[in-house]
Amino acid sequence: MFPGAEMIEFAKKRVLVVGLGSSGEAAARVLLELCARPVLIDSSYAPARVEAVGALREAGVEVRLGVSVPDDIGSFDLVVASPGVPQGAPVLARSRHEGLKVVSELELGYRLLEENTFVAVTGTDGKTTTTRLVVAMLNRPGRRALECGNIGTPVVSLRGCVDSGDILVCEASSFQLQNIEKFRAKVSLVLNLAPDHFDWHENIEDYGRAKMRVIENMLPDDFLVYNADDSFCRQVASRANGVTIGFSSSESEEAAIRVVDGWIVTGAPLPQHRVLDTAGLKIAGSHNVENVMAAAGAALILGEDPSRVRDAAYGFKGLEHRCERVAVVGGVSFYNDSKATNPHAALSAVRSFSEPFVAIMGGRNKGLEFTELATAMRARMDDGMLLGVVLLGESSQEIEDAIHKARGHDVNRRVVVASDMEDSVRKAYEMATSGASVLFAPACASFDMFSDYKERGESFKAAVGMLEEGEMSGGAV
DSSP, rough: OOOHHHHHHHHOOOOEEESSSSSHHHHHHHHTTTOOOOOOSSSSHHHHHHHHHHHHHHHHHHHTOSSOTTTTTOSEEEEETTTTTTTTTHHHHHHHTTEEEEEHHHHHHHHHTTTTTEEEEESSSSSSHHHHHHHHHBBBBBBBBBETTTTTOOOOGGGTTOOOEEEEEEEEEHHOOOOOOOOOOOOEEOOOOOSSOTTTTSSSSHHHHHGGGGGGTTOOTEEEETTTHHHHHHHHHHHHHSEEEESSSOOOOTTTTTEEETTEEOTSSOOOOEEEEGGGOSSSSSHHHHHHHHHHHHHHHHOOOHHHHHHHHHHHOOOOOEEEEEEEETTTEEEEEEOSSSSHHHHHHHHHHOSEEEEEEEOOOOOOOOOHHHHHHHHHHHOOOOOOEOOOOHHHHHHHHHHSSSSSSSSSTTTOOSSSHHHHHHHHHHHTTTOOOOOOOOSSSSSSTTSHHHHHHHHHHHHHHHTTTOSSSSOOO
């Protein structure tokens, strides 16, 4: 887009922005700068929404709270949907019925920043960790790599803050991708697909279609880095118009990035390198090895030196609430994986432990099945690694039933239900042996007891802290 073109595109246009979250607010402010006439609506009167209204109105944005579908919807030229707005929301359905174009905040941001190089990271699990890894590998003096998108910084908010040579590493959720039109990344990373967000998507096919849109506008000289061990990712690769580069935890020579004798190595179409020894990584679990492979692929494609890729990976300590080691109490290590908000994410954590552990799980189910997770937990009980399971929250009975239905040895007394977070930590500690671990991987959303996964993770860490200080009874045997 030539300089000033965005001003011409949006000047005097009436734009309906749906959702007063960080993305909606950023979109409304930028549209105002482009001389558009934004109207921001939100159906909620939540305190955070009300608090944001004053500054927006003072800036010149018309804000309407408590509005689901505006009466004058036919008067708008464009609709910008925030990520938290379901595809089937009445306002979006009505907009399309009126013939209005509906785009995501991601699409709007891309149109304003399309001169920059984009790296898009999508998948069910591992997006944030991989996004941060890519940034760590690419960011260096003379070239900035900036994280944006679902990770917390709206893409549109970067307008006026970036140089043309900056690389924008965008965590792209299904909610953001389902309303793109022109969005295109130079390098797209597709990590995995597992059932999730069925409280928003109709089914796994609908969810997959949204994710697959990341390659919709791919050019022949663009790149797709995909998980060659995941059937959905292989399907995406088969439809990609550009260069495809698979990564695999096995030694399969079909993958350009793979693990051989504990080393991440690369091959055609990438140059051959022994990139790094996985034993040197600070982040635990086979799923994190996959995240490192995906990030390394993106960095190498964009010309980064393998030694810098290795150093960045070795220096990466992981993220809060993602298999985060919290403390060691009485010889028992406690890990906070509160971000494991679906069974697939919890499954990765359960499979990654090589020492005995106790799992704490539960929360609000998002319409997902626990069968595969329960089967894996029974297998880990059978091999002596999973010492017990403590269940918490609305889904306790559902998960317990799934475990009992899975085949394996008797588990009565190895599955218990806790009343709250402190009780769950105490019960897990009592079930653990010295040298074992306690893994908090809920496999569910947090909204039955907490505002989000971060508050839930902080509650877990506080409970562990109380245990450490001797304020709770119990101990390892």
